[in-house]
Amino acid sequence: MKTAVVHDWLNGMRGGEKVLERILPLVPDPTIFTLFHVPGSVSAEIEQYPIRASFLNRLPFSRRHYRRYLPLFPRAVESFDLSGFDLVVSSSHCVAKGALAPEGVPHLCYCHTPVRYAWDQFDDYFPRATTRLFRLKKIVIDRLQAWDRATAGRPTRYLANSAAVADRIRRHYGRSADVVAPPVDVDFFHGSANPREEFLLAVGSLVPYKRHEVAIEAARRLGRPLVVVGKGPEERRLRALAASSVRIVADLDKESLRDLYRRCFAFVQPGEEDFGISLVEAVSCGAPVAAFGRGGARDTVSDGVNGVLYVEEGADGLARAIEEIGRRRFDYTAVRAAALPFARERFAREFANAVAELSGAGAPGEGRARNP
Secondary structure (H helix, E strand, C coil), X not given: CCEEEEEEEECCCCHHHHHHHHHHHHCCCEEEEEEEXXXXXXXXXXXXXXXXXXXXXXXXXXXXXXXXXXXXXXXXXXXXXCCCCCEEEEEECCCHHHCCCCCCCXXXXXXXXXXXXXXXXXXXXXXXCCCCCHHHHHHHHHHHHHHXXXXXXXXXXXXXXXXXXXXXXXXXXXXXXXXXXXXXXXXXXXXCCCCCCCCEEEECCCCHHHCHHHHHHHHHHHCCCEEEECCCCCHHHHHHHCCCCEEEECCCCHHHHHHHHHHCCEEEECCCECCCHHHHHHHHCCCCEEEEXXXXXXXXXXXXXXXXXXXXXXXXXXXXXXHHHXXXXXXXXXXHHXXXXXXXXXXXXXXXXXXXXXXXXXXXXXXXXXXX
């Protein structure tokens, strides 16, 4: 058997790429199809497989300004020639799930989320007051949403990374999805005997839905240092907001990131995450978390056991959650234990079972829900 693995883009190691890294050894003879590929930007475990990039990868400025080609994303993913493959697997947070599988070939979609800015978070990405060419961008996103809905029937089966994402798939696509939480390297991410320090830690791409500005403001109010690990289009704005006690760093190796998880007073997650791999890595290192109580955090944070969930959006809610962490005594063993169910072995078993079931399930469309 040969497998076509469709992933939105390969230009950095984020949560989706960590999942892709673990999917590839679980499917037979994979070839990766992606809209954009920057060689060397992802792990050697991914780069060892054949990678076929779309025509968008050859357009000017595609390395740094790939988001400007958003109107062409649907056409690009539909341009992949997947003939000759026996299985299609998509790893999708944008358009990968819309890839066209050959007639009679099953398509398994691991959905990180339906397109955020086309469904639930348009206003976060494109605030009317500050977005240039707002009306034009609204038209583009509306068209993307219509295409996303119309192509929801292409995968034979959906897997979601959290209960929250499974609910979005049901609401937006009219499809059911089984939850298979992402893999976390709990063997590598573990604690140390060194005492915790005063700084707060946030990890994630510098994009609007992560709400890093909330972490910056909460840290200012509490007088605590903050380290933000990530890069992205929001970097200039966040640096303008940050005081001298805030450090924004990027491209850390795993050892350096683990060291931060081990030393931070608390890990903070002020945005609604689809799942939150970084949060579970922090928990695996024994760090208590202060997390906004919507989305994937509800699958990973037990209030009072490995952290504090808060429901009041903004810096006030986050600051109070951090103060609550300071009042409680968290047990390292209990905090770390909350991460162990998300080990790589569990993901491998559940994903491999889904592949095996689908391979014998017949042609795409059998027994699946109707499109809305």
